[in-house]
Amino acid sequence: MGALDGKVVLVTGGGNGIGRDCALIAAQEGAKVVVNDLGAGLKGDDAGSAGPAEEVAALIRANGGQAISNSDSVTDLDAVYGMVEQAKKEFGGLHAVINPAGILRDVMFHKMTEADWDAVIAVHMRGSFNVARATIELFREQNDGAYMFFTSTSGLFGNIGQANYGAAKMGIAGLSRIIAMEGARNNVRSNCLAPVAWTRMTQSVPIKDEAAAERRKVMAEKIRADQPARFSVAMVSPA
Structure with a gap:
């Protein structure tokens, strides 16, 4: 018996990093998984590809699980409604969303363009x-639903060069709290x-000094993407 037996889960950003492990672990725990990933680069400024999402979905199926892929963008509300309909059509419903999809456009605020701001907020x-x-x-x-959103220490504590990212992440924290308050009765x-995990996003942050380099080395060795992924899957389970 898995923690998510009988549940259908949508994982955004499921082609890489924490999202990939969220999708794989959710499937291991019995969920039917919609793996969404635009397949774009870290800055979100290229055309994207269906490859990463389908690769993860195919791996789940090869391991005996049930999964389908979707390569639409979470920035398009109609496209997200389409993901929901896809889940309902293929698997008969939807019970949880794990939402680590993200990009970075790191730049000092006095050099930040509207495009840098808008892309990250979007x-x-x-x-x-x-x-x-x-x-x-x-x-x-259906009186049954769970969200796992992703904030960041870049918002909670601050990080130089990430005003756009930090602002968005603090907004997500507020959104999640209020959804929880409003949703409790249902x-x-x-x-x-x-x-914190060793992913392509954390690897992209510049190393400014020896202390940062040492922290990076420890992160690469000890802080794996599957660790926050396991926690995320546990938090959307009925338990």
């Missing part, structure tokens, strides 16, 4: 709104995680 803040708005009525009606739960 994926993180607007994307979190979209996945919640496209599912909240379904979750309330068994709709929402939680938020500020993870």
Whole structure:
């Protein structure tokens, strides 16, 4: 028996990093998984590809699980509604969303362009709104739904060069808290995680000094993406 037996889970950003492990672990725990990933680069400024999402979905199926892929963008509300319909058509419903999809456009604030700001806000803040708005009525009606959103220490504590990212991540924390408050009477739960893990996103942060280099070395050796992923899967389980 798995922690997510009988559940259908949408994982955004499921082609890489924490999202990939969330999708794989959710499937191991018995969930039917919709693996969403745009397949774009870290800055979100290329055309994208269906490859990463389908690779993860195929791996789940090869291991005896059930999964389908989706390569639409979380920045498009209609596309997210499409993900919900895809889950309902293929698997008969949807019970949880794990939403680590994200990009970075790191730059000092006095050099930040509107495009740098808008792109990050669109994926993180607007994307979190979209996945919640496209599912909240379904979750309330069936009295069964769970969200795992992703905030960041870049918002909680601050990080130089990440004003856009930090602002979006703090907004997500507030969004998650209020969804949880409003959803409690309908068994709709929402939680938020500020993870640290060795992924392509953390690898992209510049090393400024020897202390940062040492922290990076420890992270690469000891802080794996599957650790916050396991916690995320546990938090959307009925238990």
